[in-house]
Amino acid sequence: MQDKPLDHLPPLPLLAAxxxxxxxxSFTQAAQERFVTxxxxxxxxxxxxxxxxxxxxxxxxxxxxxxxxxxxxxxxxAAALNTLRVAVRTVREPxxxxxxxxxxxxxxxxxxxxPRLTAFTRAHPGVDVRLDAGLGNRNLASEGFDLAxxxxxxxSGQGQPLFAEAMLPVCSPRLVSExxxxxxxxxxxxxxxxxxxAMDGDSPGMxxxxxxxxxxxxxxxxxxxxxxxxxxxxxxxxxxxAGQGVALxxxxxxxxxxxxxxxxxxxxxxxxxxxxxxxxxxxxxxxRPAVKAFERWLLEQCGTGG
Numbered sequence: 001m002q003d004k005p006l007d008h009l010p011p012l013p014l015l016a017a018x019x020x021x022x023x024x025x026s027f028t029q030a031a032q033e034r035f036v037t038x039x040x041x042x043x044x045x046x047x048x049x050x051x052x053x054x055x056x057x058x059x060x061x062x063x064x065x066x067x068x069x070x071x072x073x074x075x076x077x078a079a080a081l082n083t084l085r086v087a088v089r090t091v092r093e094p095x096x097x098x099x100x101x102x103x104x105x106x107x108x109x110x111x112x113x114x115p116r117l118t119a120f121t122r123a124h125p126g127v128d129v130r131l132d133a134g135l136g137n138r139n140l141a142s143e144g145f146d147l148a149x150x151x152x153x154x155x156s157g158q159g160q161p162l163f164a165e166a167m168l169p170v171c172s173p174r175l176v177s178e179x180x181x182x183x184x185x186x187x188x189x190x191x192x193x194x195x196x197x198a199m200d201g202d203s204p205g206m207x208x209x210x211x212x213x214x215x216x217x218x219x220x221x222x223x224x225x226x227x228x229x230x231x232x233x234x235x236x237x238x239x240x241x242a243g244q245g246v247a248l249x250x251x252x253x254x255x256x257x258x259x260x261x262x263x264x265x266x267x268x269x270x271x272x273x274x275x276x277x278x279x280x281x282x283x284x285x286x287x288r289p290a291v292k293a294f295e296r297w298l299l300e301q302c303g304t305g306g
Contacts, residue, residue, distance in 0.1 A: 010051040015077050017044040018056065022074035023142055025064045082141045086284045098290040101130045103140075104149035107233035108277065109133035111253040113149070120297050127290045140282040146291050147281045149298075154273075159280035162302040163252060165273035167213050170249030170263040171240055178243065183266040186217045191225060193245030195236045198229040210248055216271045237263075 009015075020030035021041055031038045049056050056070035066074060089099075104113065109131060117129060132138065138145050150157065154164070169189065176183045181191045196207035206214060207227060214222055228245055230236045237254060240247035241262050249263065250273065257263040279298060285291050 010048055014044050014048040014051070016081065017041055018048050019074060019077040019081055021045055021064070022056075022066055022070060023078070025066070027064070078142055082282075082284050085144070086288075090288070098127045098288070099130055100127050100147075100290045100294055101132070101145045102147055102149070102294070103132040103134065103138045103145045105135060105151050105233075106133040107237075107250070107253060108149055108151065110232075110234040111237060111256075115256060116301055120294065123297070124290070124293055127293065129294075140280070141284065145282065146285040146288065147279060147294070150278050150280060151275055152278055154276050157276075157278055159278035160299075162277040162279055162298070164276050165253075166251045166270045167273050168249050168251070168265055168270035169213075169246050169267070170237075170254055170258070170265055171246045172243040173261065173264045174243045175246070176266065183246070185267055186214075186219055186269050187222070188266075189219070189224060189246060190222050193226040193228055194224040195228050195230070195239050195245040195247040197233045197236055198231060212274065213248055213269075213271055217269060 017030065017034060017036075020033050021027055024030050024033070027041045027045070028038050031041045034041070045056065052069075052073075054069045055067055056073060058065040058067060110133070113131075117131075121127065121129065132145065137150065138148060140146070140148060148159075149162065150159065169186075171183070171192075175192075179192075182188045183192060194207060194210060196209040199208040206220070206222065207229065211220075214220060226245070228236075228239060230239065233250070233253075236247045237249070237257070239245065240249075241257065246266070249258070249265070251258075251270070254263055258265065279295065281291060281295065
């Protein structure tokens, strides 16, 4: 019997099952994604390994690890399947509504992006936006996202910078008048409740989120009368609007609330943040009309468009 050529492809369903198992490093999760049983995925992987003549996974106790051959094949499968997804979407788009999949942080989504999205959707009625707001960095290609807006340290990270960030205390204009406590200079914060995002490194005294700002103003030893911590930045800002204390405002995220008078800056004491927002586009999605339109609109909103 004649040997098959070295580049003879195994059955494509086996490659698709392998890509899912390699991405999750779990036969069980791959089976759930592909609506088959765990044993079916296991048989498909075994058949693929036999067809290739090499092991693709190391089967450890309660864990799967890709072999070097498995890593090489997974990279190729993920790229090929993503190319196919983009091609299929491109074929379908002229006949269906376009879907723009975007991932970003909860604070950026709720405070800056969502209030502006109506302008984009009105200008592009054929585009449906799918917004994912979370703190984890999504894999754009394998998880089906066209672009991401990420919050990364200045001088690092990929993508197009959108805008830098400045930090300064903000509060409700009612706060001082209702409490009758001074809030005219940074040291007066000791008399008030500090609102902050719960972070690793928080100590009983200084909240980690406030630490760079307090250090910049020589207030490393400041101890507020009380602290309220929140699981998301948007919640901390909502508490500031409600008059529950002073939050560390991040401009431009809080600019709309400052312009409307829902928040005020009790004193002029801003510092530059060490982080910046960046736009990252999946290379395979860049040519899509919806992605191009959103990129133009976003850069115009940020004042960085040409």
